[in-house]
Amino acid sequence: MDAISLLKQDHATLRKLFKRHEALKHGGDVRKKQEISRRIILELSIHAAIEEQVFYPSVKAHDPRWIERIDESLEEHRVAKWELAAIQRMSPEDPRFDARFTVLVRNVLHHIEEEENGLFARIHQTFTQEELDAMADALALAKRAVPTHPHPMLPDEPPGNLVMPLVAVIDRGRDLVTELVERGMEWARQLAQVGRGRAEQVGEEARKWTLEAPGRGLKVTSDMLEEARDMARDATQSARRMAEQAANDATPWRGNGERRGHGASTHRAKTSHPPRQRGSMSRQTSAPAGKTAHKRATSDKGNSAGKSAPRA
Numbered sequence: 182m183d184a185i186s187l188l189k190q191d192h193a194t195l196r197k198l199f200k201r202h203e204a205l206k207h208g209g210d211v212r213k214k215q216e217i218s219r220r221i222i223l224e225l226s227i228h229a230a231i232e233e234q235v236f237y238p239s240v241k242a243h244d245p246r247w248i249e250r251i252d253e254s255l256e257e258h259r260v261a262k263w264e265l266a267a268i269q270r271m272s273p274e275d276p277r278f279d280a281r282f283t284v285l286v287r288n289v290l291h292h293i294e295e296e297e298n299g300l301f302a303r304i305h306q307t308f309t310q311e312e313l314d315a316m317a318d319a320l321a322l323a324k325r326a327v328p329t330h331p332h333p334m335l336p337d338e339p340p341g342n343l344v345m346p347l348v349a350v351i352d353r354g355r356d357l358v359t360e361l362v363e364r365g366m367e368w369a370r371q372l373a374q375v376g377r378g379r380a381e382q383v384g385e386e387a388r389k390w391t392l393e394a395p396g397r398g399l400k401v402t403s404d405m406l407e408e409a410r411d412m413a414r415d416a417t418q419s420a421r422r423m424a425e426q427a428a429n430d431a432t433p434w435r436g437n438g439e440r441r442g443h444g445a446s447t448h449r450a451k452t453s454h455p456p457r458q459r460g461s462m463s464r465q466t467s468a469p470a471g472k473t474a475h476k477r478a479t480s481d482k483g484n485s486a487g488k489s490a491p492r493a
């Protein structure tokens with residue numbers, strides 16, 4: 182693969198991502214939109230950086246006829262980076278998010294077409310095939326050491342852009358922290374799911390008990406129905422508290438990079454077991470269950486003495 186094929190491959194990736202983003206515009210899935218937006222920011226930042234560090238300086242040095250065109254490309258990159266930086270700070274739920282993205286995509290597609298139809302199409306006037314092959318290696322290597330986020334205020338040409346490898350280290354460290362935080366949130370979501378499942382289970386048991394009671398010779402009184410409803414409500418509330426606590430425990434990083442919580446919390450997050458602690462299902466449901474049993478016993482005495490109430 183030579184340098185032009187590599188850069189065109191990047192362009193093809195961007196076009197595909199733009200199409201995926203387009204399909205999510207106007208009320209699409211927010212999480213998917215966020216995911217694709219981040220991917221676009223990453224791919225576009227890396228692509229722009231390798232062109233600026235390797236491709237454009239080489240073309241300028243080999244053939245001064247392209248200097249004006251390369252300067253235009255650098256300006257187009259600069260505008261795109263400002264747009265990307267703004268988008269990076271926006272939520273996909275922001276009412277102007279889609280509009281901002283549309284403008285970015287339109288500008289980038291224009292830039293890509295000009296590059297492919299102009300410079301790329303006539304590159305063999307400037308470089309031999311061997312030189313383009315060697316440049317592909319340099320571009321591929323640069324991909325591993327360029328920033329992953331837009332930096333519109335930093336220099337885009339040598340020697341100023343020699344600071345970019347340092348910026349790349351910072352960017353990649355930031356990406357890692359973001360990924361860790363999001364993994365923590367994924368654990369929290371799983372734990373919340375467990376909590377919801379348990380609440381539904383208890384609610385279903387209460388409902389079943391209420392329905393089966395007449396068949397067992399028990400008269401369902403309004404008190405009993407009310408208690409069953411109370412029990413389901415208490416279980417739901419305690420499950421919600423437990424999920425909130427789990428989310429708190431499972432998010433391992435604060436915004437300032439400090440570790441949140443301690444060993445026990447981390448262990449719970451890793452093992453994905455819901456914590457048995459204050460506010461857990463077992464303790465929260467025991468009180469209403471005891472109250473229910475007491476009232477039920479009282480009710481049974483009055484309605485069908487001698488028959489035991491089913492366990493809720």
Ligand SMILES: [Fe+2]
Nearest residue numbers: 229232254296
């Ligand atoms: Fe470009």
